[in-house]
Amino acid sequence: MNPSSLRPTHSPFPLKTNPQKPFLLRLNFSPRRRTTINSCLNLDLEQPTTAPNSEKLGLGSSKDVMEMEAKVLVGTYARSPVVLATGKGCKVWDVEGREYLDMAAGIAVNALGHGDEEWLRAVTEQAGLLTHVSNVYYSIPQLELAKRLVDCSFADRVFFSNTGTEANEAAIKFARKFQRFSNPDNKQPATEFISFTNSFHGRTMGALALTSKVQYRSPFEPVMPGVTFLEYGNIEAARKAIQHGKAAAVFVEPIQGEGGIHSATKEFLQSLRVACDDAGALLIFDEVQCGLGRTGYLWAHEAYGVYPDMMTLAKPLAGGLPIGAVLMTERVAAAVNYGDHGSTFAGSPLVCKAAVAVLDKIRKPGFLSSVSKKGQYLKELLVQKMQGNAHVNEVRGLGLIVGVELDVPAAPLINACRNSGVLVLVAGKGNVVRLVPPLIISEQELEHAANILAGCLTVLDSN
Ligand SMILES: Cc1ncc(COP(=O)(O)O)c(C=O)c1O
Structure with a gap:
């Protein structure tokens, strides 16, 4: 099938390129907004928007970039064949000037979309003041961010890292330290961990050990020993395993992202809480993907009314700059001493200032309720437009973390959507289309995404 035939005739997102200058983007900003953005970025938007080096390297077209990259980068990523150059709001453009609605x-990560003005102002101002100092010294933005996170969560204290996997590594260490600290006479304090089917916690040796997909772990074994995987949602299995008393902590995503958009039940999380309390194990919520407003709640666990001892965060926290965080109660933090853990880059003034801007925006009145409303609308649209198709098993999720489960691989549908100007992700066993758009997305943009997804479903019959 020719994917271009799937392009709607009246796309609300027409290409805005100049055929004479294919790399020249004309973003339709008002003159005032254009001046603000230009002065912030020191950018002339009339200039070609290819990466500055691409011409010097003899790179211009997507094809050139992809060919060159294949020669110099380690092949860890199966990339989609798109070379993105610019973004604004929920749209991104590739180096040829093709426009995409960014549902990924x-x-x-990009909860505020691309180039949010308040975020941009925070980053540019802080970059002009101080970017990095290391954790040898104090800095104000780190304190500002920590104070906000503590004020708006169950937690008393925060540890910063740079990524989600690092946040989970830190939580692993803190859990083990907690067990030693709180059972000083026990010669064999609990050191093991419990994790669940379809979980994803990261790719470093500890977090990888907690990640359920065997093919991620097996080429690198031995990973951290002592992890038991239980069926996600199986209350009885969890109760039995935790009762055993060997687990330092239980790691669980209240809503699993990579695993295929599976939501925990309230009873499941409640039973984990009770079992952990009875056995002296810590309950750790990994909200790297589902946290920070994505579900329409600031923290996904608020939807369940169950609270953890630690929570790990990352992806959207700094609006696109690398950050991770472990939030914890005083009881856990009391076990952690100088030198137990650390990072050169974590909590830098630049990244923390960006995160303060993100958090302040997400916490503005009406922001979270708009995420809930838009998430509900997106699910309704998808059900209405796709449920008649025999390949669609289920539309599920909460807020703006939504999955469409198919009875076949999702790749052909994802490729067709991309060719029709909408970027979506895969999840689960390759059979789930994952929609995690910027939280600022409009209803009109959601309608466009749903139309394209539904219109592209026909590719599933020809594959
Ligand atoms: C729930 C969850 N935890 C941890 C991670 C790892 O985060 P990072 O890729 O920043 O290391 C991810 C990444 O997708 C995730 O979804």
Whole structure:
């Protein structure tokens, strides 16, 4: 099938390129907004928007970039064949000037979309003041961010890292330290961990050990020993395993992202809480993907009314800059001493100032309720437009983390959507289309995404 035939005739997102200058983007900003953005970025938007080096390297077209990259980068990523150059709001453009509606948001990272003005102002101002100092010294933005996170969560204290996997590594260490600290006479304090089917916690040796997909772990074994995987949602299995008393902590995503958009039940999380309390194990919620407003709640666990001892965060926290965080109660933090853990880069003034801007925006009145409303609308649209198709098993999720489960691989549908100007992600066993757009997305943009997804479903019959 020719994917271009799937392009709607009246796309609300027409290409805005100049055929004479294919790399020249004309973003339709008002003159005032254009001046603000130009002065912030020191950018002339009339200039070609290819990466500055691409001409010097003899790179211009997507094809050139892809060919060159294949020669110099380690092949860890199966990339989609798109070379993105610019973004604004929920749209991104490739180096040829093709426009895409971004329903992927850098894998649930760009919560405020691309180039949010308040975020941009915070970053540019802080970059002019101080970018990095290391954790040898104090800095104000780190304190500002920590104070906000503590004020708006169950937690008393925060540890910063740079990524989600690092946040989970830190939580692993803190859990083990907690067990030693709180059972000083026990010669064999609990050191093991419990994790669940379809979980994803990261790719470093500890977090990888907690990640359920065997093919991620097996080429690198031995990973951290002592992890038991239980069926996600199986209350009885969890109760039995935790009762055993060997687990330092239980790691669980209240809503699993990579695993295929599976939501925990309230009873499941409640039973984990009770079992952990009875056995002296810590309950750790990994909200790297589902946290920070994505579900329409600031923290996904608020939807369940169950609270953890630690929570790990990352993806959207700094609006696209690398950050991770472990939030914890005083009881856990009391076990952690100078030198137990650390990072050169974590909590830098630049990244923390960006995160303060993100958090302040997400916490503005009406922001979270708009995420809930838009998430509900997106699910309704998808059900209405796709449920008649025999390949669609289920539309599920909460807020703006939504999955469409198919009875066949999702790749052909994802490729067809991309060719029709909408970026979506895969999840689960390759059979789930994952939609995690910027939280600022409009209803009109959601309608466009749903139309394209539904219109592209026909590719599933020809594959
Ligand atoms: C729930 C969850 N935890 C941890 C991670 C790892 O985060 P990072 O890729 O920043 O290391 C991810 C990444 O997708 C995730 O979804």
